[in-house]
Amino acid sequence: MSVAVSSYPASTSIVVENAVKDFTIRYHRTFKQVTVAKVKGHEISRTFRAVDDVSFTVEQGESIGLMGLNGSGKSTLLRMISGVMQPDGGRILTRGRVAGLIATGAGLHPQLTGMENIWLKAAILGMSEAETARKLDEIVEFADLGRHLEAPVGNYSSGQFARLGFAVAVHVDADVFLADEVLAVGDKPFKRKCMAKMMEIRDSGVTLFYVSHAAASVRKMCNRVLVLEEGKLGFDGGVDEGIHYLQYDSDDEEIEGEEMDEMDDDDGMLGADI
Amino acid sequence: MSETTSTPRPAGTRIVDGPLEPPSSHGGLVDVFRRHYLLRLLVRRELSARYQGSALGLLWSYVNPLTQFLIYYVVMGVLFRLHKDVPNFAIHMFCGIIIVHFFSETFNAGTRSIVRNKSLVSKMALPREMFPVASMLVSGYHVAPQLVILLIACLGFGWTPDPVGIMALLLGLAIITVLGTGLALLFAAANVFFRDFSNVVNILTNFVRFGVPMIYPYSIVHERFGPAAQFYLFNPIADAVLLVQRAFWVYSTPDPAQTIRDHIPDNLFPMGLLGLGTSLAILGIGQWVFSSLNRKIPERLNS
Numbered sequence: 272m273s274v275a276v277s278s279y280p281a282s283t284s285i286v287v288e289n290a291v292k293d294f295t296i297r298y299h300r301t302f303k304q305v306t307v308a309k310v311k312g313h314e315i316s317r318t319f320r321a322v323d324d325v326s327f328t329v330e331q332g333e334s335i336g337l338m339g340l341n342g343s344g345k346s347t348l349l350r351m352i353s354g355v356m357q358p359d360g361g362r363i364l365t366r367g368r369v370a371g372l373i374a375t376g377a378g379l380h381p382q383l384t385g386m387e388n389i390w391l392k393a394a395i396l397g398m399s400e401a402e403t404a405r406k407l408d409e410i411v412e413f414a415d416l417g418r419h420l421e422a423p424v425g426n427y428s429s430g431q432f433a434r435l436g437f438a439v440a441v442h443v444d445a446d447v448f449l450a451d452e453v454l455a456v457g458d459k460p461f462k463r464k465c466m467a468k469m470m471e472i473r474d475s476g477v478t479l480f481y482v483s484h485a486a487a488s489v490r491k492m493c494n495r496v497l498v499l500e501e502g503k504l505g506f507d508g509g510v511d512e513g514i515h516y517l518q519y520d521s522d523d524e525e526i527e528g529e530e531m532d533e534m535d536d537d538d539g540m541l542g543a544d545i
Numbered sequence: 546m547s548e549t550t551s552t553p554r555p556a557g558t559r560i561v562d563g564p565l566e567p568p569s570s571h572g573g574l575v576d577v578f579r580r581h582y583l584l585r586l587l588v589r590r591e592l593s594a595r596y597q598g599s600a601l602g603l604l605w606s607y608v609n610p611l612t613q614f615l616i617y618y619v620v621m622g623v624l625f626r627l628h629k630d631v632p633n634f635a636i637h638m639f640c641g642i643i644i645v646h647f648f649s650e651t652f653n654a655g656t657r658s659i660v661r662n663k664s665l666v667s668k669m670a671l672p673r674e675m676f677p678v679a680s681m682l683v684s685g686y687h688v689a690p691q692l693v694i695l696l697i698a699c700l701g702f703g704w705t706p707d708p709v710g711i712m713a714l715l716l717g718l719a720i721i722t723v724l725g726t727g728l729a730l731l732f733a734a735a736n737v738f739f740r741d742f743s744n745v746v747n748i749l750t751n752f753v754r755f756g757v758p759m760i761y762p763y764s765i766v767h768e769r770f771g772p773a774a775q776f777y778l779f780n781p782i783a784d785a786v787l788l789v790q791r792a793f794w795v796y797s798t799p800d801p802a803q804t805i806r807d808h809i810p811d812n813l814f815p816m817g818l819l820g821l822g823t824s825l826a827i828l829g830i831g832q833w834v835f836s837s838l839n840r841k842i843p844e845r846l847n848s
Contacts, residue, residue, distance in 0.1 A: 281560075351568075376664075378669060383590060446563070
């Protein structure tokens with residue numbers, strides 16, 4: 272597929288041009304249900320626009336906080352940037368390897384050992400055999416699962432399972448690093464470690480694209496905020512303005528603080544959930 | 546996957562060499578082979594996961610064809626006495642069972658592969674053709690030891706290799722590999738939209754078992770249908786079975802030349818090549834359908 276990209280400078284990392292994504296909700300599936308619904312004059316399916324004509328570009332090294340209420344299209348947009356979904360209209364372009372903390376548990380096989388799963392997950396994330404071998408020690412150290420690595424992943428606790436997926440995902444050499452995952456299961460020291468690692472990734476000049484509801488962590492991690500509202504891009508600009516735009520800066524901070532229990536700001540950052 | 550440098554640089558100075566391109570993969574099967582390392586790991590995962598927690602492990606994949614073999618042998622040979630004019634009928638049948646088993650496994654597992662790997666398919670950007678292809682390779686992995694058993698049995702009957710036979714074997718396996726992958730692609734994508742397709746596949750594989758010269762020799766087809774028997778050979782799976790029989794069974798019989806005259810069609814190789822052509826066309830159609838349905842796969846998987 273050849274795309275004319277001459278209009279963007281070499282420093283552009285992500286291009287989103289009039290991106291549109293429609294979903295069809297089907298209420299009925301079998302022939303019988305569809306027939307009955309038609310006779311009764313009921314709706315059989317409904318199309319809704321999850322992402323509606325969104326455009327922006329991201330320069331290499333920027334760290335973007337993508338915010339918005341539940342159902343505003345954040346996850347869909349992120350999935351299109353990661354390449355899982357394709358836009359129904361407009362286009363999305365990325366430069367270099369796109370990876371990150373998305374669906375860190377996907378592809379892990381419960382019957383394989385932790386170690387086997389590290390190799391598998393690394394390959395799924397696009398790492399070569401040599402690259403995995405080079406980073407294996409780092410990954411193992413980061414996961415900090417000790418002798419459990421020799422046991423099948425099916426025996427892991429949910430926290431241990433998450434650590435394994437995270438450990439591999441944060442060690443991929445990405446040019447665009449996406450983050451969209453709850454780390455509610457990880458314990459506090461591990462969350463700190465993830466946070467520090469993400470900071471390190473950001474500081475190395477990788478483009479960071481990070482979905483979160485936690486204003487404090489967005490403030491800490493990002494230098495630009497995008498806000499989605501019912502699929503449309505409602506705001507694109509500075510971090511404080513964006514948080515203010517969402518009205519997350521005043522009373523909500525307290526709720527967030529309560530939810531996060533006695534955690535400090537660092538921990539909140541990985542609490543993004545969609 | 547583009548190569549990237551791993552050395553950290555200060556912010557803003559990182560240079561990425563790759564072009565701006567759509568992040569999703571568009572290369573279809575080509576992308577699958579570009580990522581052969583991942584393919585290998587997925588096949589290995591499938592293999593080790595399939596037999597974990599079972600005492601017989603890999604042996605199970607021989608139990609199925611062997612029991613089939615015994616059932617057909619007893620029913621067709623001992624009860625119906627269908628085999629009295631066919632030398633070494635056991636070998637004749639085993640050739641068919643290996644090929645039919647390879648095909649059915651590829652077709653069945655391949656059709657379910659996308660739905661079965663739901664979490665990976667709907668969350669990670671991978672060439673999704675990977676999963677049907679991996680199913681084919683897993684099925685193929687089991688063919689090799691079965692061929693060894695067949696070879697040993699043939700040697701017991703005084704089989705000697707001949708160059709034409711080796712070509713026949715390769716052509717037969719190529720037909721099934723291509724055809725199985727093509728149909729697996731086609732039905733794997735369709736199965737995401739309507740799970741009915743995995744049932745359709747079950748029915749189709751039932752037909753396959755009786756549509757090839759396995760439990761009966763080709764000579765019977767020729768006898769009953771006369772010139773119309775040519776249409777029977779338009780079935781690429783039947784060609785593949787005959788080709789493998791040409792490779793193994795024919796030379797295990799006391800008089801190979803006579804066996805060829807009696808039981809192998811004269812135009813086996815042209816028909817085999819035609820079958821390979823048909824299979825390639827089906828692979829093309831499968832890839833085309835898969836590519837056109839591909840963009841809707843992640844959303845339909847969860848609805």
